[in-house]
Amino acid sequence: MIEFRKVSKVYPGGTVGLNNIDLKIEPGEFVVIVGLSGAGKSTLLRSINRLHEITSGEIFISGKSITSAEGRQLRVMRRGIGMIFQSFNLVKRSTVLRNVLAGRVGYRSTFRTLLGLFPKHDMDLAFGALKRVNMLEKAYQRADQLSGGQQQRVSIARALAQEATIILADEPVASLDPLTTRQVMDDLQRINREMGITTVVNLHYIDLAREYATRIIGVRAGEIVFDGTAAEATDDVFSAIYGRPVSEAERLGGKTDEAI
Amino acid sequence: MKPSEGYPQKPSPSLKKGMTFALLIALVWLSAWETEVDINELIDGIPEMGKFIAKMFPPDWDYIGVVIKPMVETVQMAILGTTFGAIVAFPISFLAASNVTRMWLLRTPARLILNLTRTIPDLLFAALFAAVFGYGPLAGTLALSFFSFGILSKWAYEAIETIDNGPMEAMTAVGANKLQWIHFGVIPQVMAQFIGFAMYMFEINIRAAAILGIVGAGGIGIYLNRTLGMFRYDQTFIIILFTLVIVLAIDTVSSRIRGKLI
Secondary structure, eight states, rough: OEEEEEEEEEETSSSSSEEEEEEEOOOOOOEEEEEOOOOSSHHHHHTTSSOOOOEEEEEEEEHHHHSSHHHHHHHHHHEEEEETTTTTTOOTTTHHHHHHHHHGGGGSHHHHHTTTTOHHHHHHHHHHHHHTOOOOOOSSSGGGSSOOHHHHHHHHHHHHHTTOOOEESSSSTTTOOHHHHHHHHHHHHHHHHHOOEEEEEEEOOHHHHHHHHHHEEEEEEEEEEEEEETTOOOOHHHHHHSSHHHHHHHGGOOOTTTTT | OOOOSSSSOOOOHHHOOOOOOOOOOOOOOHHHHHHTTHHHHHHHHHHHHHHHHTTSSSTTTTTHHHHHHHHHHHHHHHHEEEEEEEHHHHHHHHHHHHTOOHHHHHHHHHHHHHHHHSOOOOOHHHHHHHHHHHHSSSHHHHHHHHHHHHHHHHHHHHHHHHSHHHHHHHHHTTOOOOOOOOIIHHHHHHHHHHHHHHHHHHHHHHHHHHGGGGGOOSSSSHHHHHHHHTTOOHHHHHHHHHHHHHHHHHHHHHHHHHHHHH
């Protein structure tokens, strides 16, 4: 469970990123956060694993405060939270396998990992994760030889190798074409359903949000202005979140006809 | 050209540009005047140059036998100097890179050491070490180590500062500690560049090693100095030619390998 208690974030310039957020995300939920760019989606997501620091309030992961965690404690909490980025954030010059094994370093001693001595258990996890996203045969290729969609699936495998109970995805499909967008979203959904991993995704396509989310959270100017099911998130709701009518650019198009 | 309607006009050359140019001319002129560099003197020297070159012929080909050993020593000095320099430079470059070492208190002293080392020219290092450890290749090797350290660490930390931040962010997110973070997030991104830097440094060091002997720090330079002093330009010619061949050979191989690293 992820819990925000009166969380605020004020940037040094005085800009408010998050304004007194109270939020609970239950295990196994597939939450999609929507909002305009600059509304605070990314800040909200990244405050969960403290890639962004908050200025007040407290965030709890499975009852433990990540806000007050330091050093090893913080690293142990982070290794249980997988993160998917818009730009994949793989080491392009390393092999796919090495990128996935990087997800295991939080579990192993510095000495072992620096020598690359990952135990069999870790290798099994890495290969298993690659198999789950259909990337097993690419294990020994360099990451820069893969397409964008393939790279994103490798980064999902990295999160799986972490044995994460939570996956955070910050605009995971923003740099992908519509077809690979669906593949990556399907992977995330399958993992969420089959393994029960709590998934929190930032998206800006409203039709994708409705299609995949079990719960949609609308963010505007650092505040949660909508929190409900996909069915409740009508076009009017989205207009309210965005503060203007929904534009066609905010639809991916394709499978969902209700959004058109 | 007449400015077309609607388009912004090209700004006229500013006073700043003119001033910069004038200042540059003044600087060059002043330097030449102060050091008494004179075109006439250069022209007068041309016949002298001719005489010097004439005295190189016929070259004393047998002299190659004498300089093979010091030439090998020169290359060895360059290899050792580059290796020692690189071994120390690369770890320290992580301390000096602002995207790896966020702590000001660690980064600033690291940079200070690098900058200070770099201000000392290789020949000065060689003269210093020759005074401390005696004349010979040890002084030269140490000089090249310090010289390489100064340059390599600067190249290295600048290379580190330009890498993609994404993989490092990902390593933070998986819960890596600082060493794991560097090992998995930073090193794979800079490794090929580091190897290229070390090889380029080796090319530079071969040239530097060839003249370190002038201050007594071992290598072929001692013989260069000696033949010049004895006006045996026929032997000097052999040394210059030999050095040229070695440098060309190493440069060719090295740059070919460096080209393949990327």
